[in-house]
Amino acid sequence: MPRQSARRRNGIREVAAAAGVSIGTVSNVLNCPEVVATSTRERVERAMRELEFVPNGVARQLRDGRGRTAGAIVLDLANPFFTEVARGIQDRLAQADVTLTVCSTDGAPDREDRYLQVLEEQGVRGILITPTRMRPGTLLDIQRRGVPVVLLDCPSPTPDLCSVAVDDTLGGELVITHLLDRGHRRIAFVNGPTRVPQCAARSAGVRRGLRAAGLDPAEHLTEVELPSATAVAGEQAVPEVLAGPHPPTAIICVSDWVALGVLRALGRRGVAVPGEVAVVGYDDVPYAAELYAPLTSVWQPKYELGRAAAELLLSKAEAGHRCTQVTFEPALIVRESSAAAIA
Amino acid sequence: MPRQSARRRNGIREVAAAAGVSIGTVSNVLNCPEVVATSTRERVERAMRELEFVPNGVARQLRDGRGRTAGAIVLDLANPFFTEVARGIQDRLAQADVTLTVCSTDGAPDREDRYLQVLEEQGVRGILITPTRMRPGTLLDIQRRGVPVVLLDCPSPTPDLCSVAVDDTLGGELVITHLLDRGHRRIAFVNGPTRVPQCAARSAGVRRGLRAAGLDPAEHLTEVELPSATAVAGEQAVPEVLAGPHPPTAIICVSDWVALGVLRALGRRGVAVPGEVAVVGYDDVPYAAELYAPLTSVWQPKYELGRAAAELLLSKAEAGHRCTQVTFEPALIVRESSAAAIA
DNA sequence: ATGAAAGCGCTAACAT
DNA sequence: ATGTTAGCGCTTTCAT
Numbered sequence: 013m014p015r016q017s018a019r020r021r022n023g024i025r026e027v028a029a030a031a032g033v034s035i036g037t038v039s040n041v042l043n044c045p046e047v048v049a050t051s052t053r054e055r056v057e058r059a060m061r062e063l064e065f066v067p068n069g070v071a072r073q074l075r076d077g078r079g080r081t082a083g084a085i086v087l088d089l090a091n092p093f094f095t096e097v098a099r100g101i102q103d104r105l106a107q108a109d110v111t112l113t114v115c116s117t118d119g120a121p122d123r124e125d126r127y128l129q130v131l132e133e134q135g136v137r138g139i140l141i142t143p144t145r146m147r148p149g150t151l152l153d154i155q156r157r158g159v160p161v162v163l164l165d166c167p168s169p170t171p172d173l174c175s176v177a178v179d180d181t182l183g184g185e186l187v188i189t190h191l192l193d194r195g196h197r198r199i200a201f202v203n204g205p206t207r208v209p210q211c212a213a214r215s216a217g218v219r220r221g222l223r224a225a226g227l228d229p230a231e232h233l234t235e236v237e238l239p240s241a242t243a244v245a246g247e248q249a250v251p252e253v254l255a256g257p258h259p260p261t262a263i264i265c266v267s268d269w270v271a272l273g274v275l276r277a278l279g280r281r282g283v284a285v286p287g288e289v290a291v292v293g294y295d296d297v298p299y300a301a302e303l304y305a306p307l308t309s310v311w312q313p314k315y316e317l318g319r320a321a322a323e324l325l326l327s328k329a330e331a332g333h334r335c336t337q338v339t340f341e342p343a344l345i346v347r348e349s350s351a352a353a354i355a
Numbered sequence: 356m357p358r359q360s361a362r363r364r365n366g367i368r369e370v371a372a373a374a375g376v377s378i379g380t381v382s383n384v385l386n387c388p389e390v391v392a393t394s395t396r397e398r399v400e401r402a403m404r405e406l407e408f409v410p411n412g413v414a415r416q417l418r419d420g421r422g423r424t425a426g427a428i429v430l431d432l433a434n435p436f437f438t439e440v441a442r443g444i445q446d447r448l449a450q451a452d453v454t455l456t457v458c459s460t461d462g463a464p465d466r467e468d469r470y471l472q473v474l475e476e477q478g479v480r481g482i483l484i485t486p487t488r489m490r491p492g493t494l495l496d497i498q499r500r501g502v503p504v505v506l507l508d509c510p511s512p513t514p515d516l517c518s519v520a521v522d523d524t525l526g527g528e529l530v531i532t533h534l535l536d537r538g539h540r541r542i543a544f545v546n547g548p549t550r551v552p553q554c555a556a557r558s559a560g561v562r563r564g565l566r567a568a569g570l571d572p573a574e575h576l577t578e579v580e581l582p583s584a585t586a587v588a589g590e591q592a593v594p595e596v597l598a599g600p601h602p603p604t605a606i607i608c609v610s611d612w613v614a615l616g617v618l619r620a621l622g623r624r625g626v627a628v629p630g631e632v633a634v635v636g637y638d639d640v641p642y643a644a645e646l647y648a649p650l651t652s653v654w655q656p657k658y659e660l661g662r663a664a665a666e667l668l669l670s671k672a673e674a675g676h677r678c679t680q681v682t683f684e685p686a687l688i689v690r691e692s693s694a695a696a697i698a
Numbered sequence: 699a700t701g702a703a704a705g706c707g708c709t710a711a712c713a714t
Numbered sequence: 715a716t717g718t719t720a721g722c723g724c725t726t727t728c729a730t
Contacts, residue, residue, distance in 0.1 A: 021500055021501060021723095023722095023723050023724080024723070024724065025723075025724095033700075033701085034700065034701045034702075035701090035702095035723090035724080035725095036700070036701055036702075036703095036725085036726085037699085037700055037701075039724070039725060039726080040699090040700085040725095042724090042725095043725075043726095047699075047700095048699075048700085049699060049700085052699080052700080064496065064500060066472075066475050066476055066500065067476055067723090067724085068417075068476065068478065068722090068723050068724070069473075069476035069477045069478060070413055070416050070417050070422075070477070070478045070722090070723080070724095071417055071706090071722070071723035071724040071725090072723080072724055072725075073413050073706095073724095074411075074413050074414055074417050074706050074707070074708090074722090074723080074724075075705085075706055075723085075724050075725050075726085076706080076724090076725070076726095077706080079413075080473070080477065081424070081456060081477065083454075089438060089441055089442060089445070090435075090438050090439055090441075090442045092433075092435060092438070095432060095433050095435070095438050096433055098432055098433075098457075099432060099433050099459065102432070102457075102458070102459060109473070111426075111456050111458060111470070111473060111474075111477070112456065112457060112458075113424060113454050113455065113456045113457075114441075114445075114455060114456075114457050115445070115454060115455075116442065116445060127454070129409075130412075130423070130452070130454060131454075132409050133409055133410055133411065133412035134412045134413070134423065134424065134454070135411065135412060135413045153407065157364055157407060157409065158363075158364060243641055272641060272642055272645060275645050276644070276645055279645065298586055298615060299615055299642045299646070301619070302615060302618050302619055302622065302646050302647055303642070303645050303646060303647065304645055304646065304647045304649070306647070364707095366706095366707050366708080367707070367708070368707075368708095376716075376717085377716065377717045377718075378707090378708080378709095378717090378718090379709085379710085379716070379717055379718070379719090380715085380716055380717075382708070382709060382710085383709095383715090383716085385708090385709095386709075386710095390715075390716095391715075391716085392715060392716085395715080395716080410707090410708085411706090411707050411708070413706090413707080413708095414706070414707035414708040414709090414722090415707080415708055415709075416708095416722095417706090417707080417708075417722050417723070417724090418707085418708055418709050418710085418721085418722055419708090419709070419710095419722080420722080
């Protein structure tokens, strides 16, 4: 057992020497074994085992350019929504033997920029991104330089970018229409940064639904903008939401993740849901139905969203320039947190 | 609109030519700008901008060996527990400008092996791993070849591996002791694969607690082993758990993630929690307190666990061989799902 | 079937 | 202060 802690890793060079062949032959054993004579091949393979040879993926990538890693830039990996999307991505990529580097921006544009830069430098196979703002310039630049970019959970504002999205405007409209149906007329919307495309689209959908019902958003809707769409932020927003002489009878949350925080704060203050206030979330995360107030929410095909995005990334890396925009449909799932009609 | 899709990326070579300097100078501008004359530097920087120069991280890594990516191999990224751990890791790594590649094994040893191989080939800066089984051999090999390995949420069975863990045996004991206190004597344990260290340790703790109370585990405990510790698996296990002439009065779940599935199935079958059966989880995930049956659970310092692991990884990569084993203490949080004593 | 040699883009030592 | 050059480990022609 050779004690060799700090020894440099063995490369094909050492393997070649040990097997008494040239490095070219070792390379062939690695990449096209069928072209090497059986006896030679076995000798080389034995040498590899003995020297604990581990191929250097970095050198390989430098040679032929193609990375074996893709990057995903999301808003918040701790949000159960993204977590499920990430599983969809991972599973599809794994089939192509590609691993996934995940980065959370928390909605901050400067962190987004830094991650984009790092990933491009790292030579990733492609980038999946839920952007923190609508500014495709940087993304188009990156793509022009040869790194496929796919917008994740966000419709592309240009035909030159692939995207996989769910119709958020429709989702917002489904929610508000449901609440209006149930008689609500003073409604709060706890939103994330409106700079973030999803947040903007859901807000737009809510307003569209209001106007479609002949109601003035300015009169019936109060929107609160969180610094980032997290449970903690949602929790902290509740006092503000409930303040004033005419508190809302319903609260729409931009995500179930935010809704969780809202429900927590509501519970702590002893505000009954849905008795005193109705609550609606968005995403239909796994625990939505098991909460003390089973949460009305907008379902989205999360896992499929991830798979589809990975699919596009992979096919784009292969085939070249085809740009596809995929859109899924959301669906409202009514549960007790908002089921009852009010006076 | 320059149509130049497939153009090769510009490297320091092109920049040098455009700025009329040598590639060495360009490299200096990149790595020690202060050594370059101001006017030259500005000329080079302008050329970089004009040519949209993006440094090639792969080439750089090949040169000096150090990767800018770390790998984390976890059981299931969709489990909210890991998700929070992952955020802790990411945040610490980001300070050192290192990104994180996340891999989910779903508890399958063969997937673990493949990911280990891929990460090592990729030249990662280090590997954080929640192993699917207790077999440190492979990990020690990898570490000997120069890649730091840190066990994540798992105590090291050898002094040669760094680890960050929470005392799972104690956690299991806290849970069972609490239930015995409340009068429970027929208890089910819905566990994950016992091959997985955490699952084994929690089970051991439960049994230890039973024996400490002078009770025979064989008589009072029924353990069900899930193929993997997920909500769906937990949901499917409920019929089996409830079968037989003497169903349990309490169900311990190996994680809140599993508990969620169990609660869902229980709710669907109309079994009241905690009325007919008490339920205890493990991890104290964010939604635990807001469930329809606020869930008794074992709290763990998830985010800190991740940070500490990343810290070790980073310091090991720098300093060399110091091996540290960090252990955190769990804490039982009693909520309604198991608060009441039974007849 | 196998070997020799030219880079991939960059850094760092050394030379000027 | 700037230029020159030798690799990092591998794949891939092109010879033999």
